[in-house]
Amino acid sequence: MSALPQKIYPVVDTAVWVDRLGAAGARFIQLRVKNLEGDALLAEIRKAHDFAKKHGVCLVLNDYWQIAIEEGIDYIHLGQEDLDTADLDAVRKAGIRFGLSTHSHEELDRALSFKPDYVALGPVWETRLKKMAFGPQGVEKLTEWKKLIGDLPLVAIGGITFERLRACLDAGADGVAAVSDFTLNADPEGQVQRWLAEAERA
Template sequence: MSAPLPSRIYPVVDSAQWVARLGQAGARLIQLRLKDRTADALRHEIREGIRHARAHGVTLVLNDYWQAAIEEGMDYIHLGQEDLDTADLSAIRAAGIRLGVSTHDEHELERALSVAPDYVALGPVWPTTLKKMPWAPQGTARLTVWKQRIGAIPLVAIGGVTLARAPLCLAAGADCVSAVSDFIRMPDPEAQVRAWLAATVGSATV
């Protein structure tokens, strides 16, 4: 039986400083997605992210780097479909780390479910400008279908999600809503966290 996620909002950030800033503002589930760093810089950011997460009561998710997640004692690891090809899932489980998996179509959902994830992410729900996506926008109706398929496993909506759209995702069946730009690229990210928290109170279907 999958445990519920600790929050309905799930900012994705690109440096440890954001864990401190958004955690202090009230975010309780944050993904640290680090790109283009040396091994030493990467490890430093992960350790700083963990330090800030513990200081602010944040459940921290590390994207991709499963070996570092094991070595540093992360709460969660988030893997894309390509990461499932190489990650040692047995070692991740043995370390007590929970697992989130990205999905974009039926085949990927089946593959994700085969590894018994602790949450499933579906995206992009709407068009996203953050990175080029080979998949068409899924729409909120697909969230409803995915939730019916996965049952008690938490469902995360990501991709083009904004403050205004977040409640729509929850109403459609998502347990949690995630974004990058709508948090860290806002003029006042801390206020944005508080606005998201207010907008998603009582909106979840589960």
């Protein structure tokens, strides 16, 4: 099973963040666009893809698997509800890797049946960014998940800050995702570099 491109995994909502965080050294970035559709959505994804290529970033597109196939995006990330409709055979045939969200043992079993390239567990801590049907999982669940999935890469997400990065890696996460700890930071580029340095020490 191939390793993740990098231990830190910023999740951003606009292309400009791919440019900024990519320039700062992030090499594995998820674009999660929630407020655009049609031509505007496609333009934003293309701009993010251009920035990703410019900086050598492995871009992950959240949800829009058809666009990912058409545009040749590196990865997609899907939630459990997306598994009902996504054509993962077409995704695989296009050479696109994919990660799946999990929140419970049932969801993990279902995710593993699709043979993803990584699984994400969350929220590890409480998160303010979106209403979650599942409560905080805790770092102990990361250790449990890692034992269950073996060599398959595990991503921790939800309520994660720089101060919590090491705990996630020590618990068994191969990658650690965060949103606001990068995009709401007063110095996002500096924060990427802090995360990278800390991740390398873990």
